[in-house]
Amino acid sequence: MASVETTFRIHNGDAIEEFSTQQITEFADLYGLDQVAPGRYSSLFVVNLYLLDKVNGVSPEQVIAEIKYLEGLAPPQQTKEASEFKGPILKGLWHKHFLPALPSVFAHNITNHLGKHGLKDLVTEVFDPAKSKVVTREMIEELSTRIVEGSMVGRASKGKLTGEWIIFAKENQKNYYLCIAPHTSADENIASNLKACIHEFPFVSRYAP
Numbered sequence: 001m002a003s004v005e006t007t008f009r010i011h012n013g014d015a016i017e018e019f020s021t022q023q024i025t026e027f028a029d030l031y032g033l034d035q036v037a038p039g040r041y042s043s044l045f046v047v048n049l050y051l052l053d054k055v056n057g058v059s060p061e062q063v064i065a066e067i068k069y070l071e072g073l074a075p076p077q078q079t080k081e082a083s084e085f086k087g088p089i090l091k092g093l094w095h096k097h098f099l100p101a102l103p104s105v106f107a108h109n110i111t112n113h114l115g116k117h118g119l120k121d122l123v124t125e126v127f128d129p130a131k132s133k134v135v136t137r138e139m140i141e142e143l144s145t146r147i148v149e150g151s152m153v154g155r156a157s158k159g160k161l162t163g164e165w166i167i168f169a170k171e172n173q174k175n176y177y178l179c180i181a182p183h184t185s186a187d188e189n190i191a192s193n194l195k196a197c198i199h200e201f202p203f204v205s206r207y208a209p
Contacts, residue, residue: 008047008196019047031060033177036067041177042197048180063180066098066166070175082168089187093207094175095165097183167194171203178204 008019019027024043027050028034033041052058068074070082082096127135165183167190169176178197181190194208 008043032064036064036071036073037175037177040174042179042200044179044193044196045177052180062098063166066096067177070096085187087187089191090207092169094168094170096168098164098166169203176201
């Protein structure tokens with residue numbers, strides 16, 4: 001994080017919270033960011049981590065674990081590999097998934113794993129009338145397990161778990177961590193949020209004019 005005086009104001013429900021440079025520095029210390037990416041994270045990134053923790057109950061350590069992997073300090077976390085944005089707005093920036101324990105994230109992984117006809121095929125297989133003419137409790141439990149556990153374990157074994165996004169840039173052969181965004185975010189919204197990083201990292205202006 002660049003040593004620039006920064007104040008962030010965020011809406012947290014009906015309340016507005018304000019963060020000074022000192023507070024942001026304290027949160028960065030708490031999350032251990034300078035141990036994994038010294039001077040290469042934005043104030044916005046720190047505030048995003050705080051909101052994940054306070055509002056969504058998602059441990060910042062889940063994000064830090066992915067950063068450690070990107071920095072060569074830890075093994076992979078069974079999530080998808082980092083990839084570059086392809087669209088014209090964010091092209092040149094990168095994103096890396098992390099896996100918060102949120103219903104929307106699990107639903108997204110299950111849907112991706114099952115594909116277009118996977119759920120129908122599973123129901124047909126488990127509720128096969130040749131096995132039982134009535135739907136039993138055991139059959140329902142089997143279907144539930146195969147849908148949820150089978151999908152998550154299957155994607156994890158292939159390193160394809162998807163979640164929310166760590167948005168980062170590659171500059172001078174180093175990673176700069178800029179913000180955190182839901183994987184459903186529009187590129188335009190991410191670019192708009194990134195404007196808050198320009199005063200710390202001027203190169204971001206290429207992606208958020």
